[in-house]
Amino acid sequence: MKLNDLKLNDEKTIKCLKASDDIKRRLMDIGFTKGVKVKPVIIKKNIRAYMIKNTVISVRCVDTLDIEVEV
Amino acid sequence: MRIGLVGNPNVGKSTIFNSLTGSHVHTGNWPGKTVEKCVGYKIYNGVRYEIEDLPGTYSLSSHSKEEEVTRDYVYFEDYDALIIVCDACALERNLNLVLSILEITSKAIICVNLVDEAKRKKIKIDFNKLEDILKVPVIPTTARSKKGICDIFKRLNEVIYSKNRPFKIDYDFLEEYLNKLNIYIPNTNIDKDIISLHLLLKDCMFLNSFDYKYSSNISRNLYLKEKVDNVLGEIKSKGVDDLEVLVKEIVSNQCMKIALETVKYENKNCDYRDRKIDRFLTGRVTGSIIMLLLLIIVLWITIVGANYPSDFLYSLFFKFEKVLYNFLTFVHVPSIVVDALVNGVYRVLSWVVAVMLPPMAIFFPLFTILEDLGYLPRIAFNLDGIYEKCGSCGKQALTMVEGFGCNAVGVTGARIIDSPRERLISILTNVFIPCNGRFPLLISLITMFLIESTLFGTVILTLFILFGIFITFIISKLLSTTILKGVPSSFTLELPPFRRPQVGKVIVRSIFDRTLFVLKRAVLVSMPAGLIIWVFANIKVGDVTLLKMFSNYLNPFANLIGLDGVILMAFILGFPANEIVIPIMIMGYMSLGKITDLNSIVELKKLFVESGWTISTAICTMIFSIMHFPCMTTLLTIKKETGSKMWTFLSFLIPTLTGIIICFILNILLKSIGI
Numbered sequence: 001m002k003l004n005d006l007k008l009n010d011e012k013t014i015k016c017l018k019a020s021d022d023i024k025r026r027l028m029d030i031g032f033t034k035g036v037k038v039k040p041v042i043i044k045k046n047i048r049a050y051m052i053k054n055t056v057i058s059v060r061c062v063d064t065l066d067i068e069v070e071v
Numbered sequence: 072m073r074i075g076l077v078g079n080p081n082v083g084k085s086t087i088f089n090s091l092t093g094s095h096v097h098t099g100n101w102p103g104k105t106v107e108k109c110v111g112y113k114i115y116n117g118v119r120y121e122i123e124d125l126p127g128t129y130s131l132s133s134h135s136k137e138e139e140v141t142r143d144y145v146y147f148e149d150y151d152a153l154i155i156v157c158d159a160c161a162l163e164r165n166l167n168l169v170l171s172i173l174e175i176t177s178k179a180i181i182c183v184n185l186v187d188e189a190k191r192k193k194i195k196i197d198f199n200k201l202e203d204i205l206k207v208p209v210i211p212t213t214a215r216s217k218k219g220i221c222d223i224f225k226r227l228n229e230v231i232y233s234k235n236r237p238f239k240i241d242y243d244f245l246e247e248y249l250n251k252l253n254i255y256i257p258n259t260n261i262d263k264d265i266i267s268l269h270l271l272l273k274d275c276m277f278l279n280s281f282d283y284k285y286s287s288n289i290s291r292n293l294y295l296k297e298k299v300d301n302v303l304g305e306i307k308s309k310g311v312d313d314l315e316v317l318v319k320e321i322v323s324n325q326c327m328k329i330a331l332e333t334v335k336y337e338n339k340n341c342d343y344r345d346r347k348i349d350r351f352l353t354g355r356v357t358g359s360i361i362m363l364l365l366l367i368i369v370l371w372i373t374i375v376g377a378n379y380p381s382d383f384l385y386s387l388f389f390k391f392e393k394v395l396y397n398f399l400t401f402v403h404v405p406s407i408v409v410d411a412l413v414n415g416v417y418r419v420l421s422w423v424v425a426v427m428l429p430p431m432a433i434f435f436p437l438f439t440i441l442e443d444l445g446y447l448p449r450i451a452f453n454l455d456g457i458y459e460k461c462g463s464c465g466k467q468a469l470t471m472v473e474g475f476g477c478n479a480v481g482v483t484g485a486r487i488i489d490s491p492r493e494r495l496i497s498i499l500t501n502v503f504i505p506c507n508g509r510f511p512l513l514i515s516l517i518t519m520f521l522i523e524s525t526l527f528g529t530v531i532l533t534l535f536i537l538f539g540i541f542i543t544f545i546i547s548k549l550l551s552t553t554i555l556k557g558v559p560s561s562f563t564l565e566l567p568p569f570r571r572p573q574v575g576k577v578i579v580r581s582i583f584d585r586t587l588f589v590l591k592r593a594v595l596v597s598m599p600a601g602l603i604i605w606v607f608a609n610i611k612v613g614d615v616t617l618l619k620m621f622s623n624y625l626n627p628f629a630n631l632i633g634l635d636g637v638i639l640m641a642f643i644l645g646f647p648a649n650e651i652v653i654p655i656m657i658m659g660y661m662s663l664g665k666i667t668d669l670n671s672i673v674e675l676k677k678l679f680v681e682s683g684w685t686i687s688t689a690i691c692t693m694i695f696s697i698m699h700f701p702c703m704t705t706l707l708t709i710k711k712e713t714g715s716k717m718w719t720f721l722s723f724l725i726p727t728l729t730g731i732i733i734c735f736i737l738n739i740l741l742k743s744i745g746i
Contacts, residue, residue, distance in 0.1 A: 017316065022560070022561055023561035024316070025132060025315070026561055026563050027561075027563065028316065028319040028323075029129040029130040029132060029167070029319075030129055030164075030563050030565070031164050031167070031323070033316075033319055033320050033323040034316075034320050035320070035323070035324065035327070036323065036327075041346055041349070042349055042350075042353050042452075042566075044353070044355070044456065045456065046455070046456045046459060047452065047455050047456060047465075049349075049353075049452065049566055051342070052164075053161065053163045053164040054160060054161050054162075054163065054164070054336075054342075055160075055161045055164050055565060056342075056345075056565065056566040056567075056568075057563055057564070057565050057566070058448075058452050058455075058562075058563065058564045058565075058566055059562070059563050060455070060459065060561070060562050063561045063562070063563075
């Protein structure tokens with residue numbers, strides 16, 4: 001299941017992180033790695049905010065297109 | 072003793088820095104990079120500790136100039152110890168940086184800050200266990216109330232003289248491959264495993280810096296390169312697609328394990344309040360309304376609050392002017408020099424200070440309070456959608472908010488934008504945000520020609536500003552499709568938890584900083600400007616002053632764009648500081664030899680109307696005020712930030728052209744509907 005398809009407050013674990021190098025590095029540094037729980041807390045059309053490791057990080061939807069989560 | 076202060080952004084590092092160093096701080100630049108360097112010192116038990124505040128970073132793999140500074144410092148500088156500041160409410164994420172640093176040096180103290188907030192959210196941390204695992208001192212602190220700060224100093228000696236081996240991250244099956252490369256690596260202070268890892272990750276920047284510092288040759292050694300590629304091949308054959316991802320996963324898993332053992336969340340819903348607030352602040356309708364209201368309120372407080380102090384300062388300077396005049400005449404300074412010094416230099420200087428200082432002393436504390444509160448990233452979050460469409464990112468919104476106070480500050484603030492292309496867009500368009508210096512002109516004109524009440528005048532001002540912001544979007548879009556073409560960069564922004572701002576400290580520090588800045592600028596810029604303006608207004612060519620000559624010369628062109636020669640002349644001579652535009656206009660219309668203020672807005676309106684002003688003139692003047700070249704300080708700041716004459720020139724040209732074109736069109740439109 002894709003990260004971008006998650007509904008509000010639906011917590012899932014990240015399965016795999018496919019993205020361009022630049023974005024991938026930044027996302028990983030901020031906590032998006034395999035096995036980490038992530039939960040969308042604000043959903044807008046082009047950008048979302050996720051609760052990850054007890055912090056809230058906003059990322060653009062276009063940058064998280066290829067991130068998959070465990071169903 | 073050199074101590075480096077590192078940590079994630081938003082952990083209260085600055086508060087720790089201030090608590091550690093008291094008021095003994097000075098700012099400068101890191102050599103080779105335009106990043107602010109903050110160094111402070113403190114004497115504890117007879118030892119002088121020099122504490123260097125490094126830019127906040129999420130990890131040691133750097134993405135921006137600022138993070139590179141931190142990374143290079145941690146790896147290569149000769150410090151005596153590091154203090155790693157963490158947020159108690161986000162320990163797991165912070166551990167990422169902690170472990171990466173502990174791999175390299177055991178001379179570190181972990182400072183877990185914001186424990187009062189963690190307590191409130193019922194987050195329990197076992198500090199002793201953490202210390203056992205990490206093998207370095209772990210000190211809980213609440214920097215706001217200075218709790219725990221002494222403990223940091225007490226235990227610093229432990230680490231400075233420690234001979235402990237650094238914490239080891241267990242790289243699992245990668246260890247055997249790292250060992251294969253370790254034999255080629257010279258002995259240095261840094262663990263060979265880490266160097267081998269960087270070799271495998273092909274981190275050229277790190278390897279070059281390493282070679283530079285240790286005079287080795289591992290970055291260009293072809294034999295070594297071959298070995299590295301061999302090992303990489305072996306690793307890939309084990310099914311590892313992306314080594315970098317794997318390494319980060321390994322570190323992340325270790326952080327998770329440590330966090331599981333040391334942190335307990337007793338309240339699963341501890342951030343409930345923040346999420347509710349966010350629903351209002353980021354909602355499509357509510358978010359925009361709140362942003363607009365805040366803009367109006369901040370503008371209104373700044374304008375109204377600055378009135379009395381400005382008047383007071385002005386009358387103070389005026390009184391001193393007489394003293395100065397009498398003194399200079401008394402010591403027999405030639406009268407023309409006295410005139411130039413008092414009516415030229417001194418007048419402009421005192422005008423700039425009187426008009427500039429009070430609004431800044433109000434606006435910036437307000438801004439800092441919003442920043443401490445945690446609200447500003449929400450603005451960036453809300454507006455990111457629009458900025459993305461214009462080829463930029465939401466962080467530009469933050470530089471624009473700073474631009475309200477002073478465009479030069481907004482330009483410097485563009486450093487938070489990682490992508491150089493987007494940083495340039497932000498720098499070039501910052502001038503469309505009217506700064507504090509332009510408020511008096513805008514508000515006066517609105518009050519004189521449009522609406523009398525200050526409150527509604529502020530609303531009208533907001534409308535003009537929204538127009539300026541709209542133009543910012545258009546120009547940003549234009550730039551990113553023409554001379555600043557490129558792909559929008561990735562954008563991650565942390566939305567920090569809402570924290571109570573320390574109002575007292577904020578106000579004091581803000582006022583102090585801003586006062587110094589204005590005074591410095593006033594001296595550097597206004598004094599020579601005052602002299603030049605005096606020359607223009609007093610040197611006659613034939614029968615007519617230079618001022619009159621030039622304003623007559625500019626008149627035809629100015630009329631095309633809805634202004635007149637005097638107004639245009641005032642903008643040009645107001646290049647050093649926007650605050651003096653109205654006084655120069657008065658000087659021009661009344662053919663005076665010195666800039667003057669008129670005591671009431673009624674008198675001013677009379678003067679303007681008698682000189683041919685209509686509502687259309689007022690509107691075009693206001694638009695031109697929002698859209699013309701940046702002031703001298705801003706231009707110099709742009710030169711410093713971009714390091715390029717070309718971009719500085721463009722930052723002068725683009726807004727001016729925009730202003731001319733828009734005023735031209737506006738003039739035609741307004742005249743055609745009979746205003």
